[in-house]
Amino acid sequence: MKVFNEIETAKLLPMRELMEALRVAAQDCVEGKIVSPERMVVALKEGGIMLSMPATADDIAIHKLVNVNPRNSKEGLPTIHGQVVAMDALSGVMLFQVDGPTVTGRRTAAVSMLGISRLLAHQPKSVLIIGVGKQALNHVEAIAEIFPDAAIHMRGRSAHGAQMFVDQMKSVAPNLRVEEAGVDHDVVIAVTTARSPVYSELAKPGRLVIGVGAFTPEMCEIAPAIVDASTVYVDDPLGATHEAGDLIQANIDWSRVKSLASAFSEQPDFSRPIVFKTVGTGAWDLAACRVIKARL
Incomplete structure (x- = not known):
């Protein structure tokens, strides 16, 4: 072997x-x-x-x-x-x-890239990544390769932590920078193990929010109000019902949740905000x- x-x-x-x-x-x-x-x-x-x-x-x-x-x-x-x-x-x-x-890191980032390619009406202009761990690294590498014109903004627990990450990854992603105030991001990707929301801005049509890090019912990165106001897609419909803390804590009506696979056969409704929650699967x-x- x-x-x-x-x-x-x-x-x-x-x-x-x-x-x-x-x-x-x-x-x-x-x-x-x-x-x-x-x-x-x-x-x-x-x-x-x-x-x-x-x-x-x-x-x-x-x-x-x-x-x-x-x-x-x-x-x-x-x-x-x-x-x-x-x-x-x-x-x-x-x-x-x-x-x-x-x-895990590369296939997870690739699933997010598939989500962006199908659940956003256009090529991303500005992507906000929340978290500066291993999954953030994989996502920055993937975005820099698949969407090289997109600006990538980093948000960490501290501005210092975000700057250290940017300094480490700048050669891989020239458009990488620490989050700047007043920027309107069309993609937000949360890659933390938080147990309370790290992203709570008002849901907005034309913005795709991807929840990656939370993989147990106790974890939650995306505020329930965003989930409630959005069309929701998941990578694994079966696993999400037990593991997608963002959706479980929002008391989601599972009958309205769509699979990633459906986005390849049915055109998403881009007039509504979209949340894409990934939990991973074998x-x-x-x-x-x-x-x-x-x-x-």
Whole structure:
């Protein structure tokens, strides 16, 4: 079995190829061609969790095992550790193992890029990213590649933290800067593990708000009033009902929630504000492994 480290895994996952694989996987899920059960969540100490995420299709099977430990930032350690193993779907033979956090970060950012491409009426002009962790890094890299003309504004817990992030990433994204007052953003992406809203500006038609970081019922990044006033899309309709804290805490009527897959067959209503909530699913990791398998 081939084993790839963080750098090697990233090179095997070009963003545009990954976006296309995710688009196909979203439709495969609708058609029942990918089986992706709800992930198993097991508690670790001090608020950490272990996630077990299998998925299978006719061509490949995968299992992702990751640990998410928010306290690690205090120790100078990454929040996420883990691995993804890909297997032949017929024989079960192990094909390769790749770095779990890298797969998670790149496929999550790619899902957000798909959301922007389908749920925004035009190319983004100004993107606000809230949070300066690993997911922020992946999203900045993705935006700089897929939407290179967009200005990217960073908001952290402090202006100093946001400036440090900008200084670190400026060579990757020349249009990156610390958030400036009075800028009207057409895309807002929240990538934190907050338990209370970090974004509460009034919902506005023509603005897309993407919630990425909150993945448990207790977490919430987007104010309920924004959810209430918006058309809501999710990446994984099944998983969202148990994990999308932003929507759960807004007491959402799930009958009005749309899937990302539907946005490729039905034109979104751009006259309304749109919220896109992502929680992740093993199907997205399977899509990433399809890209890797094809390149190998």
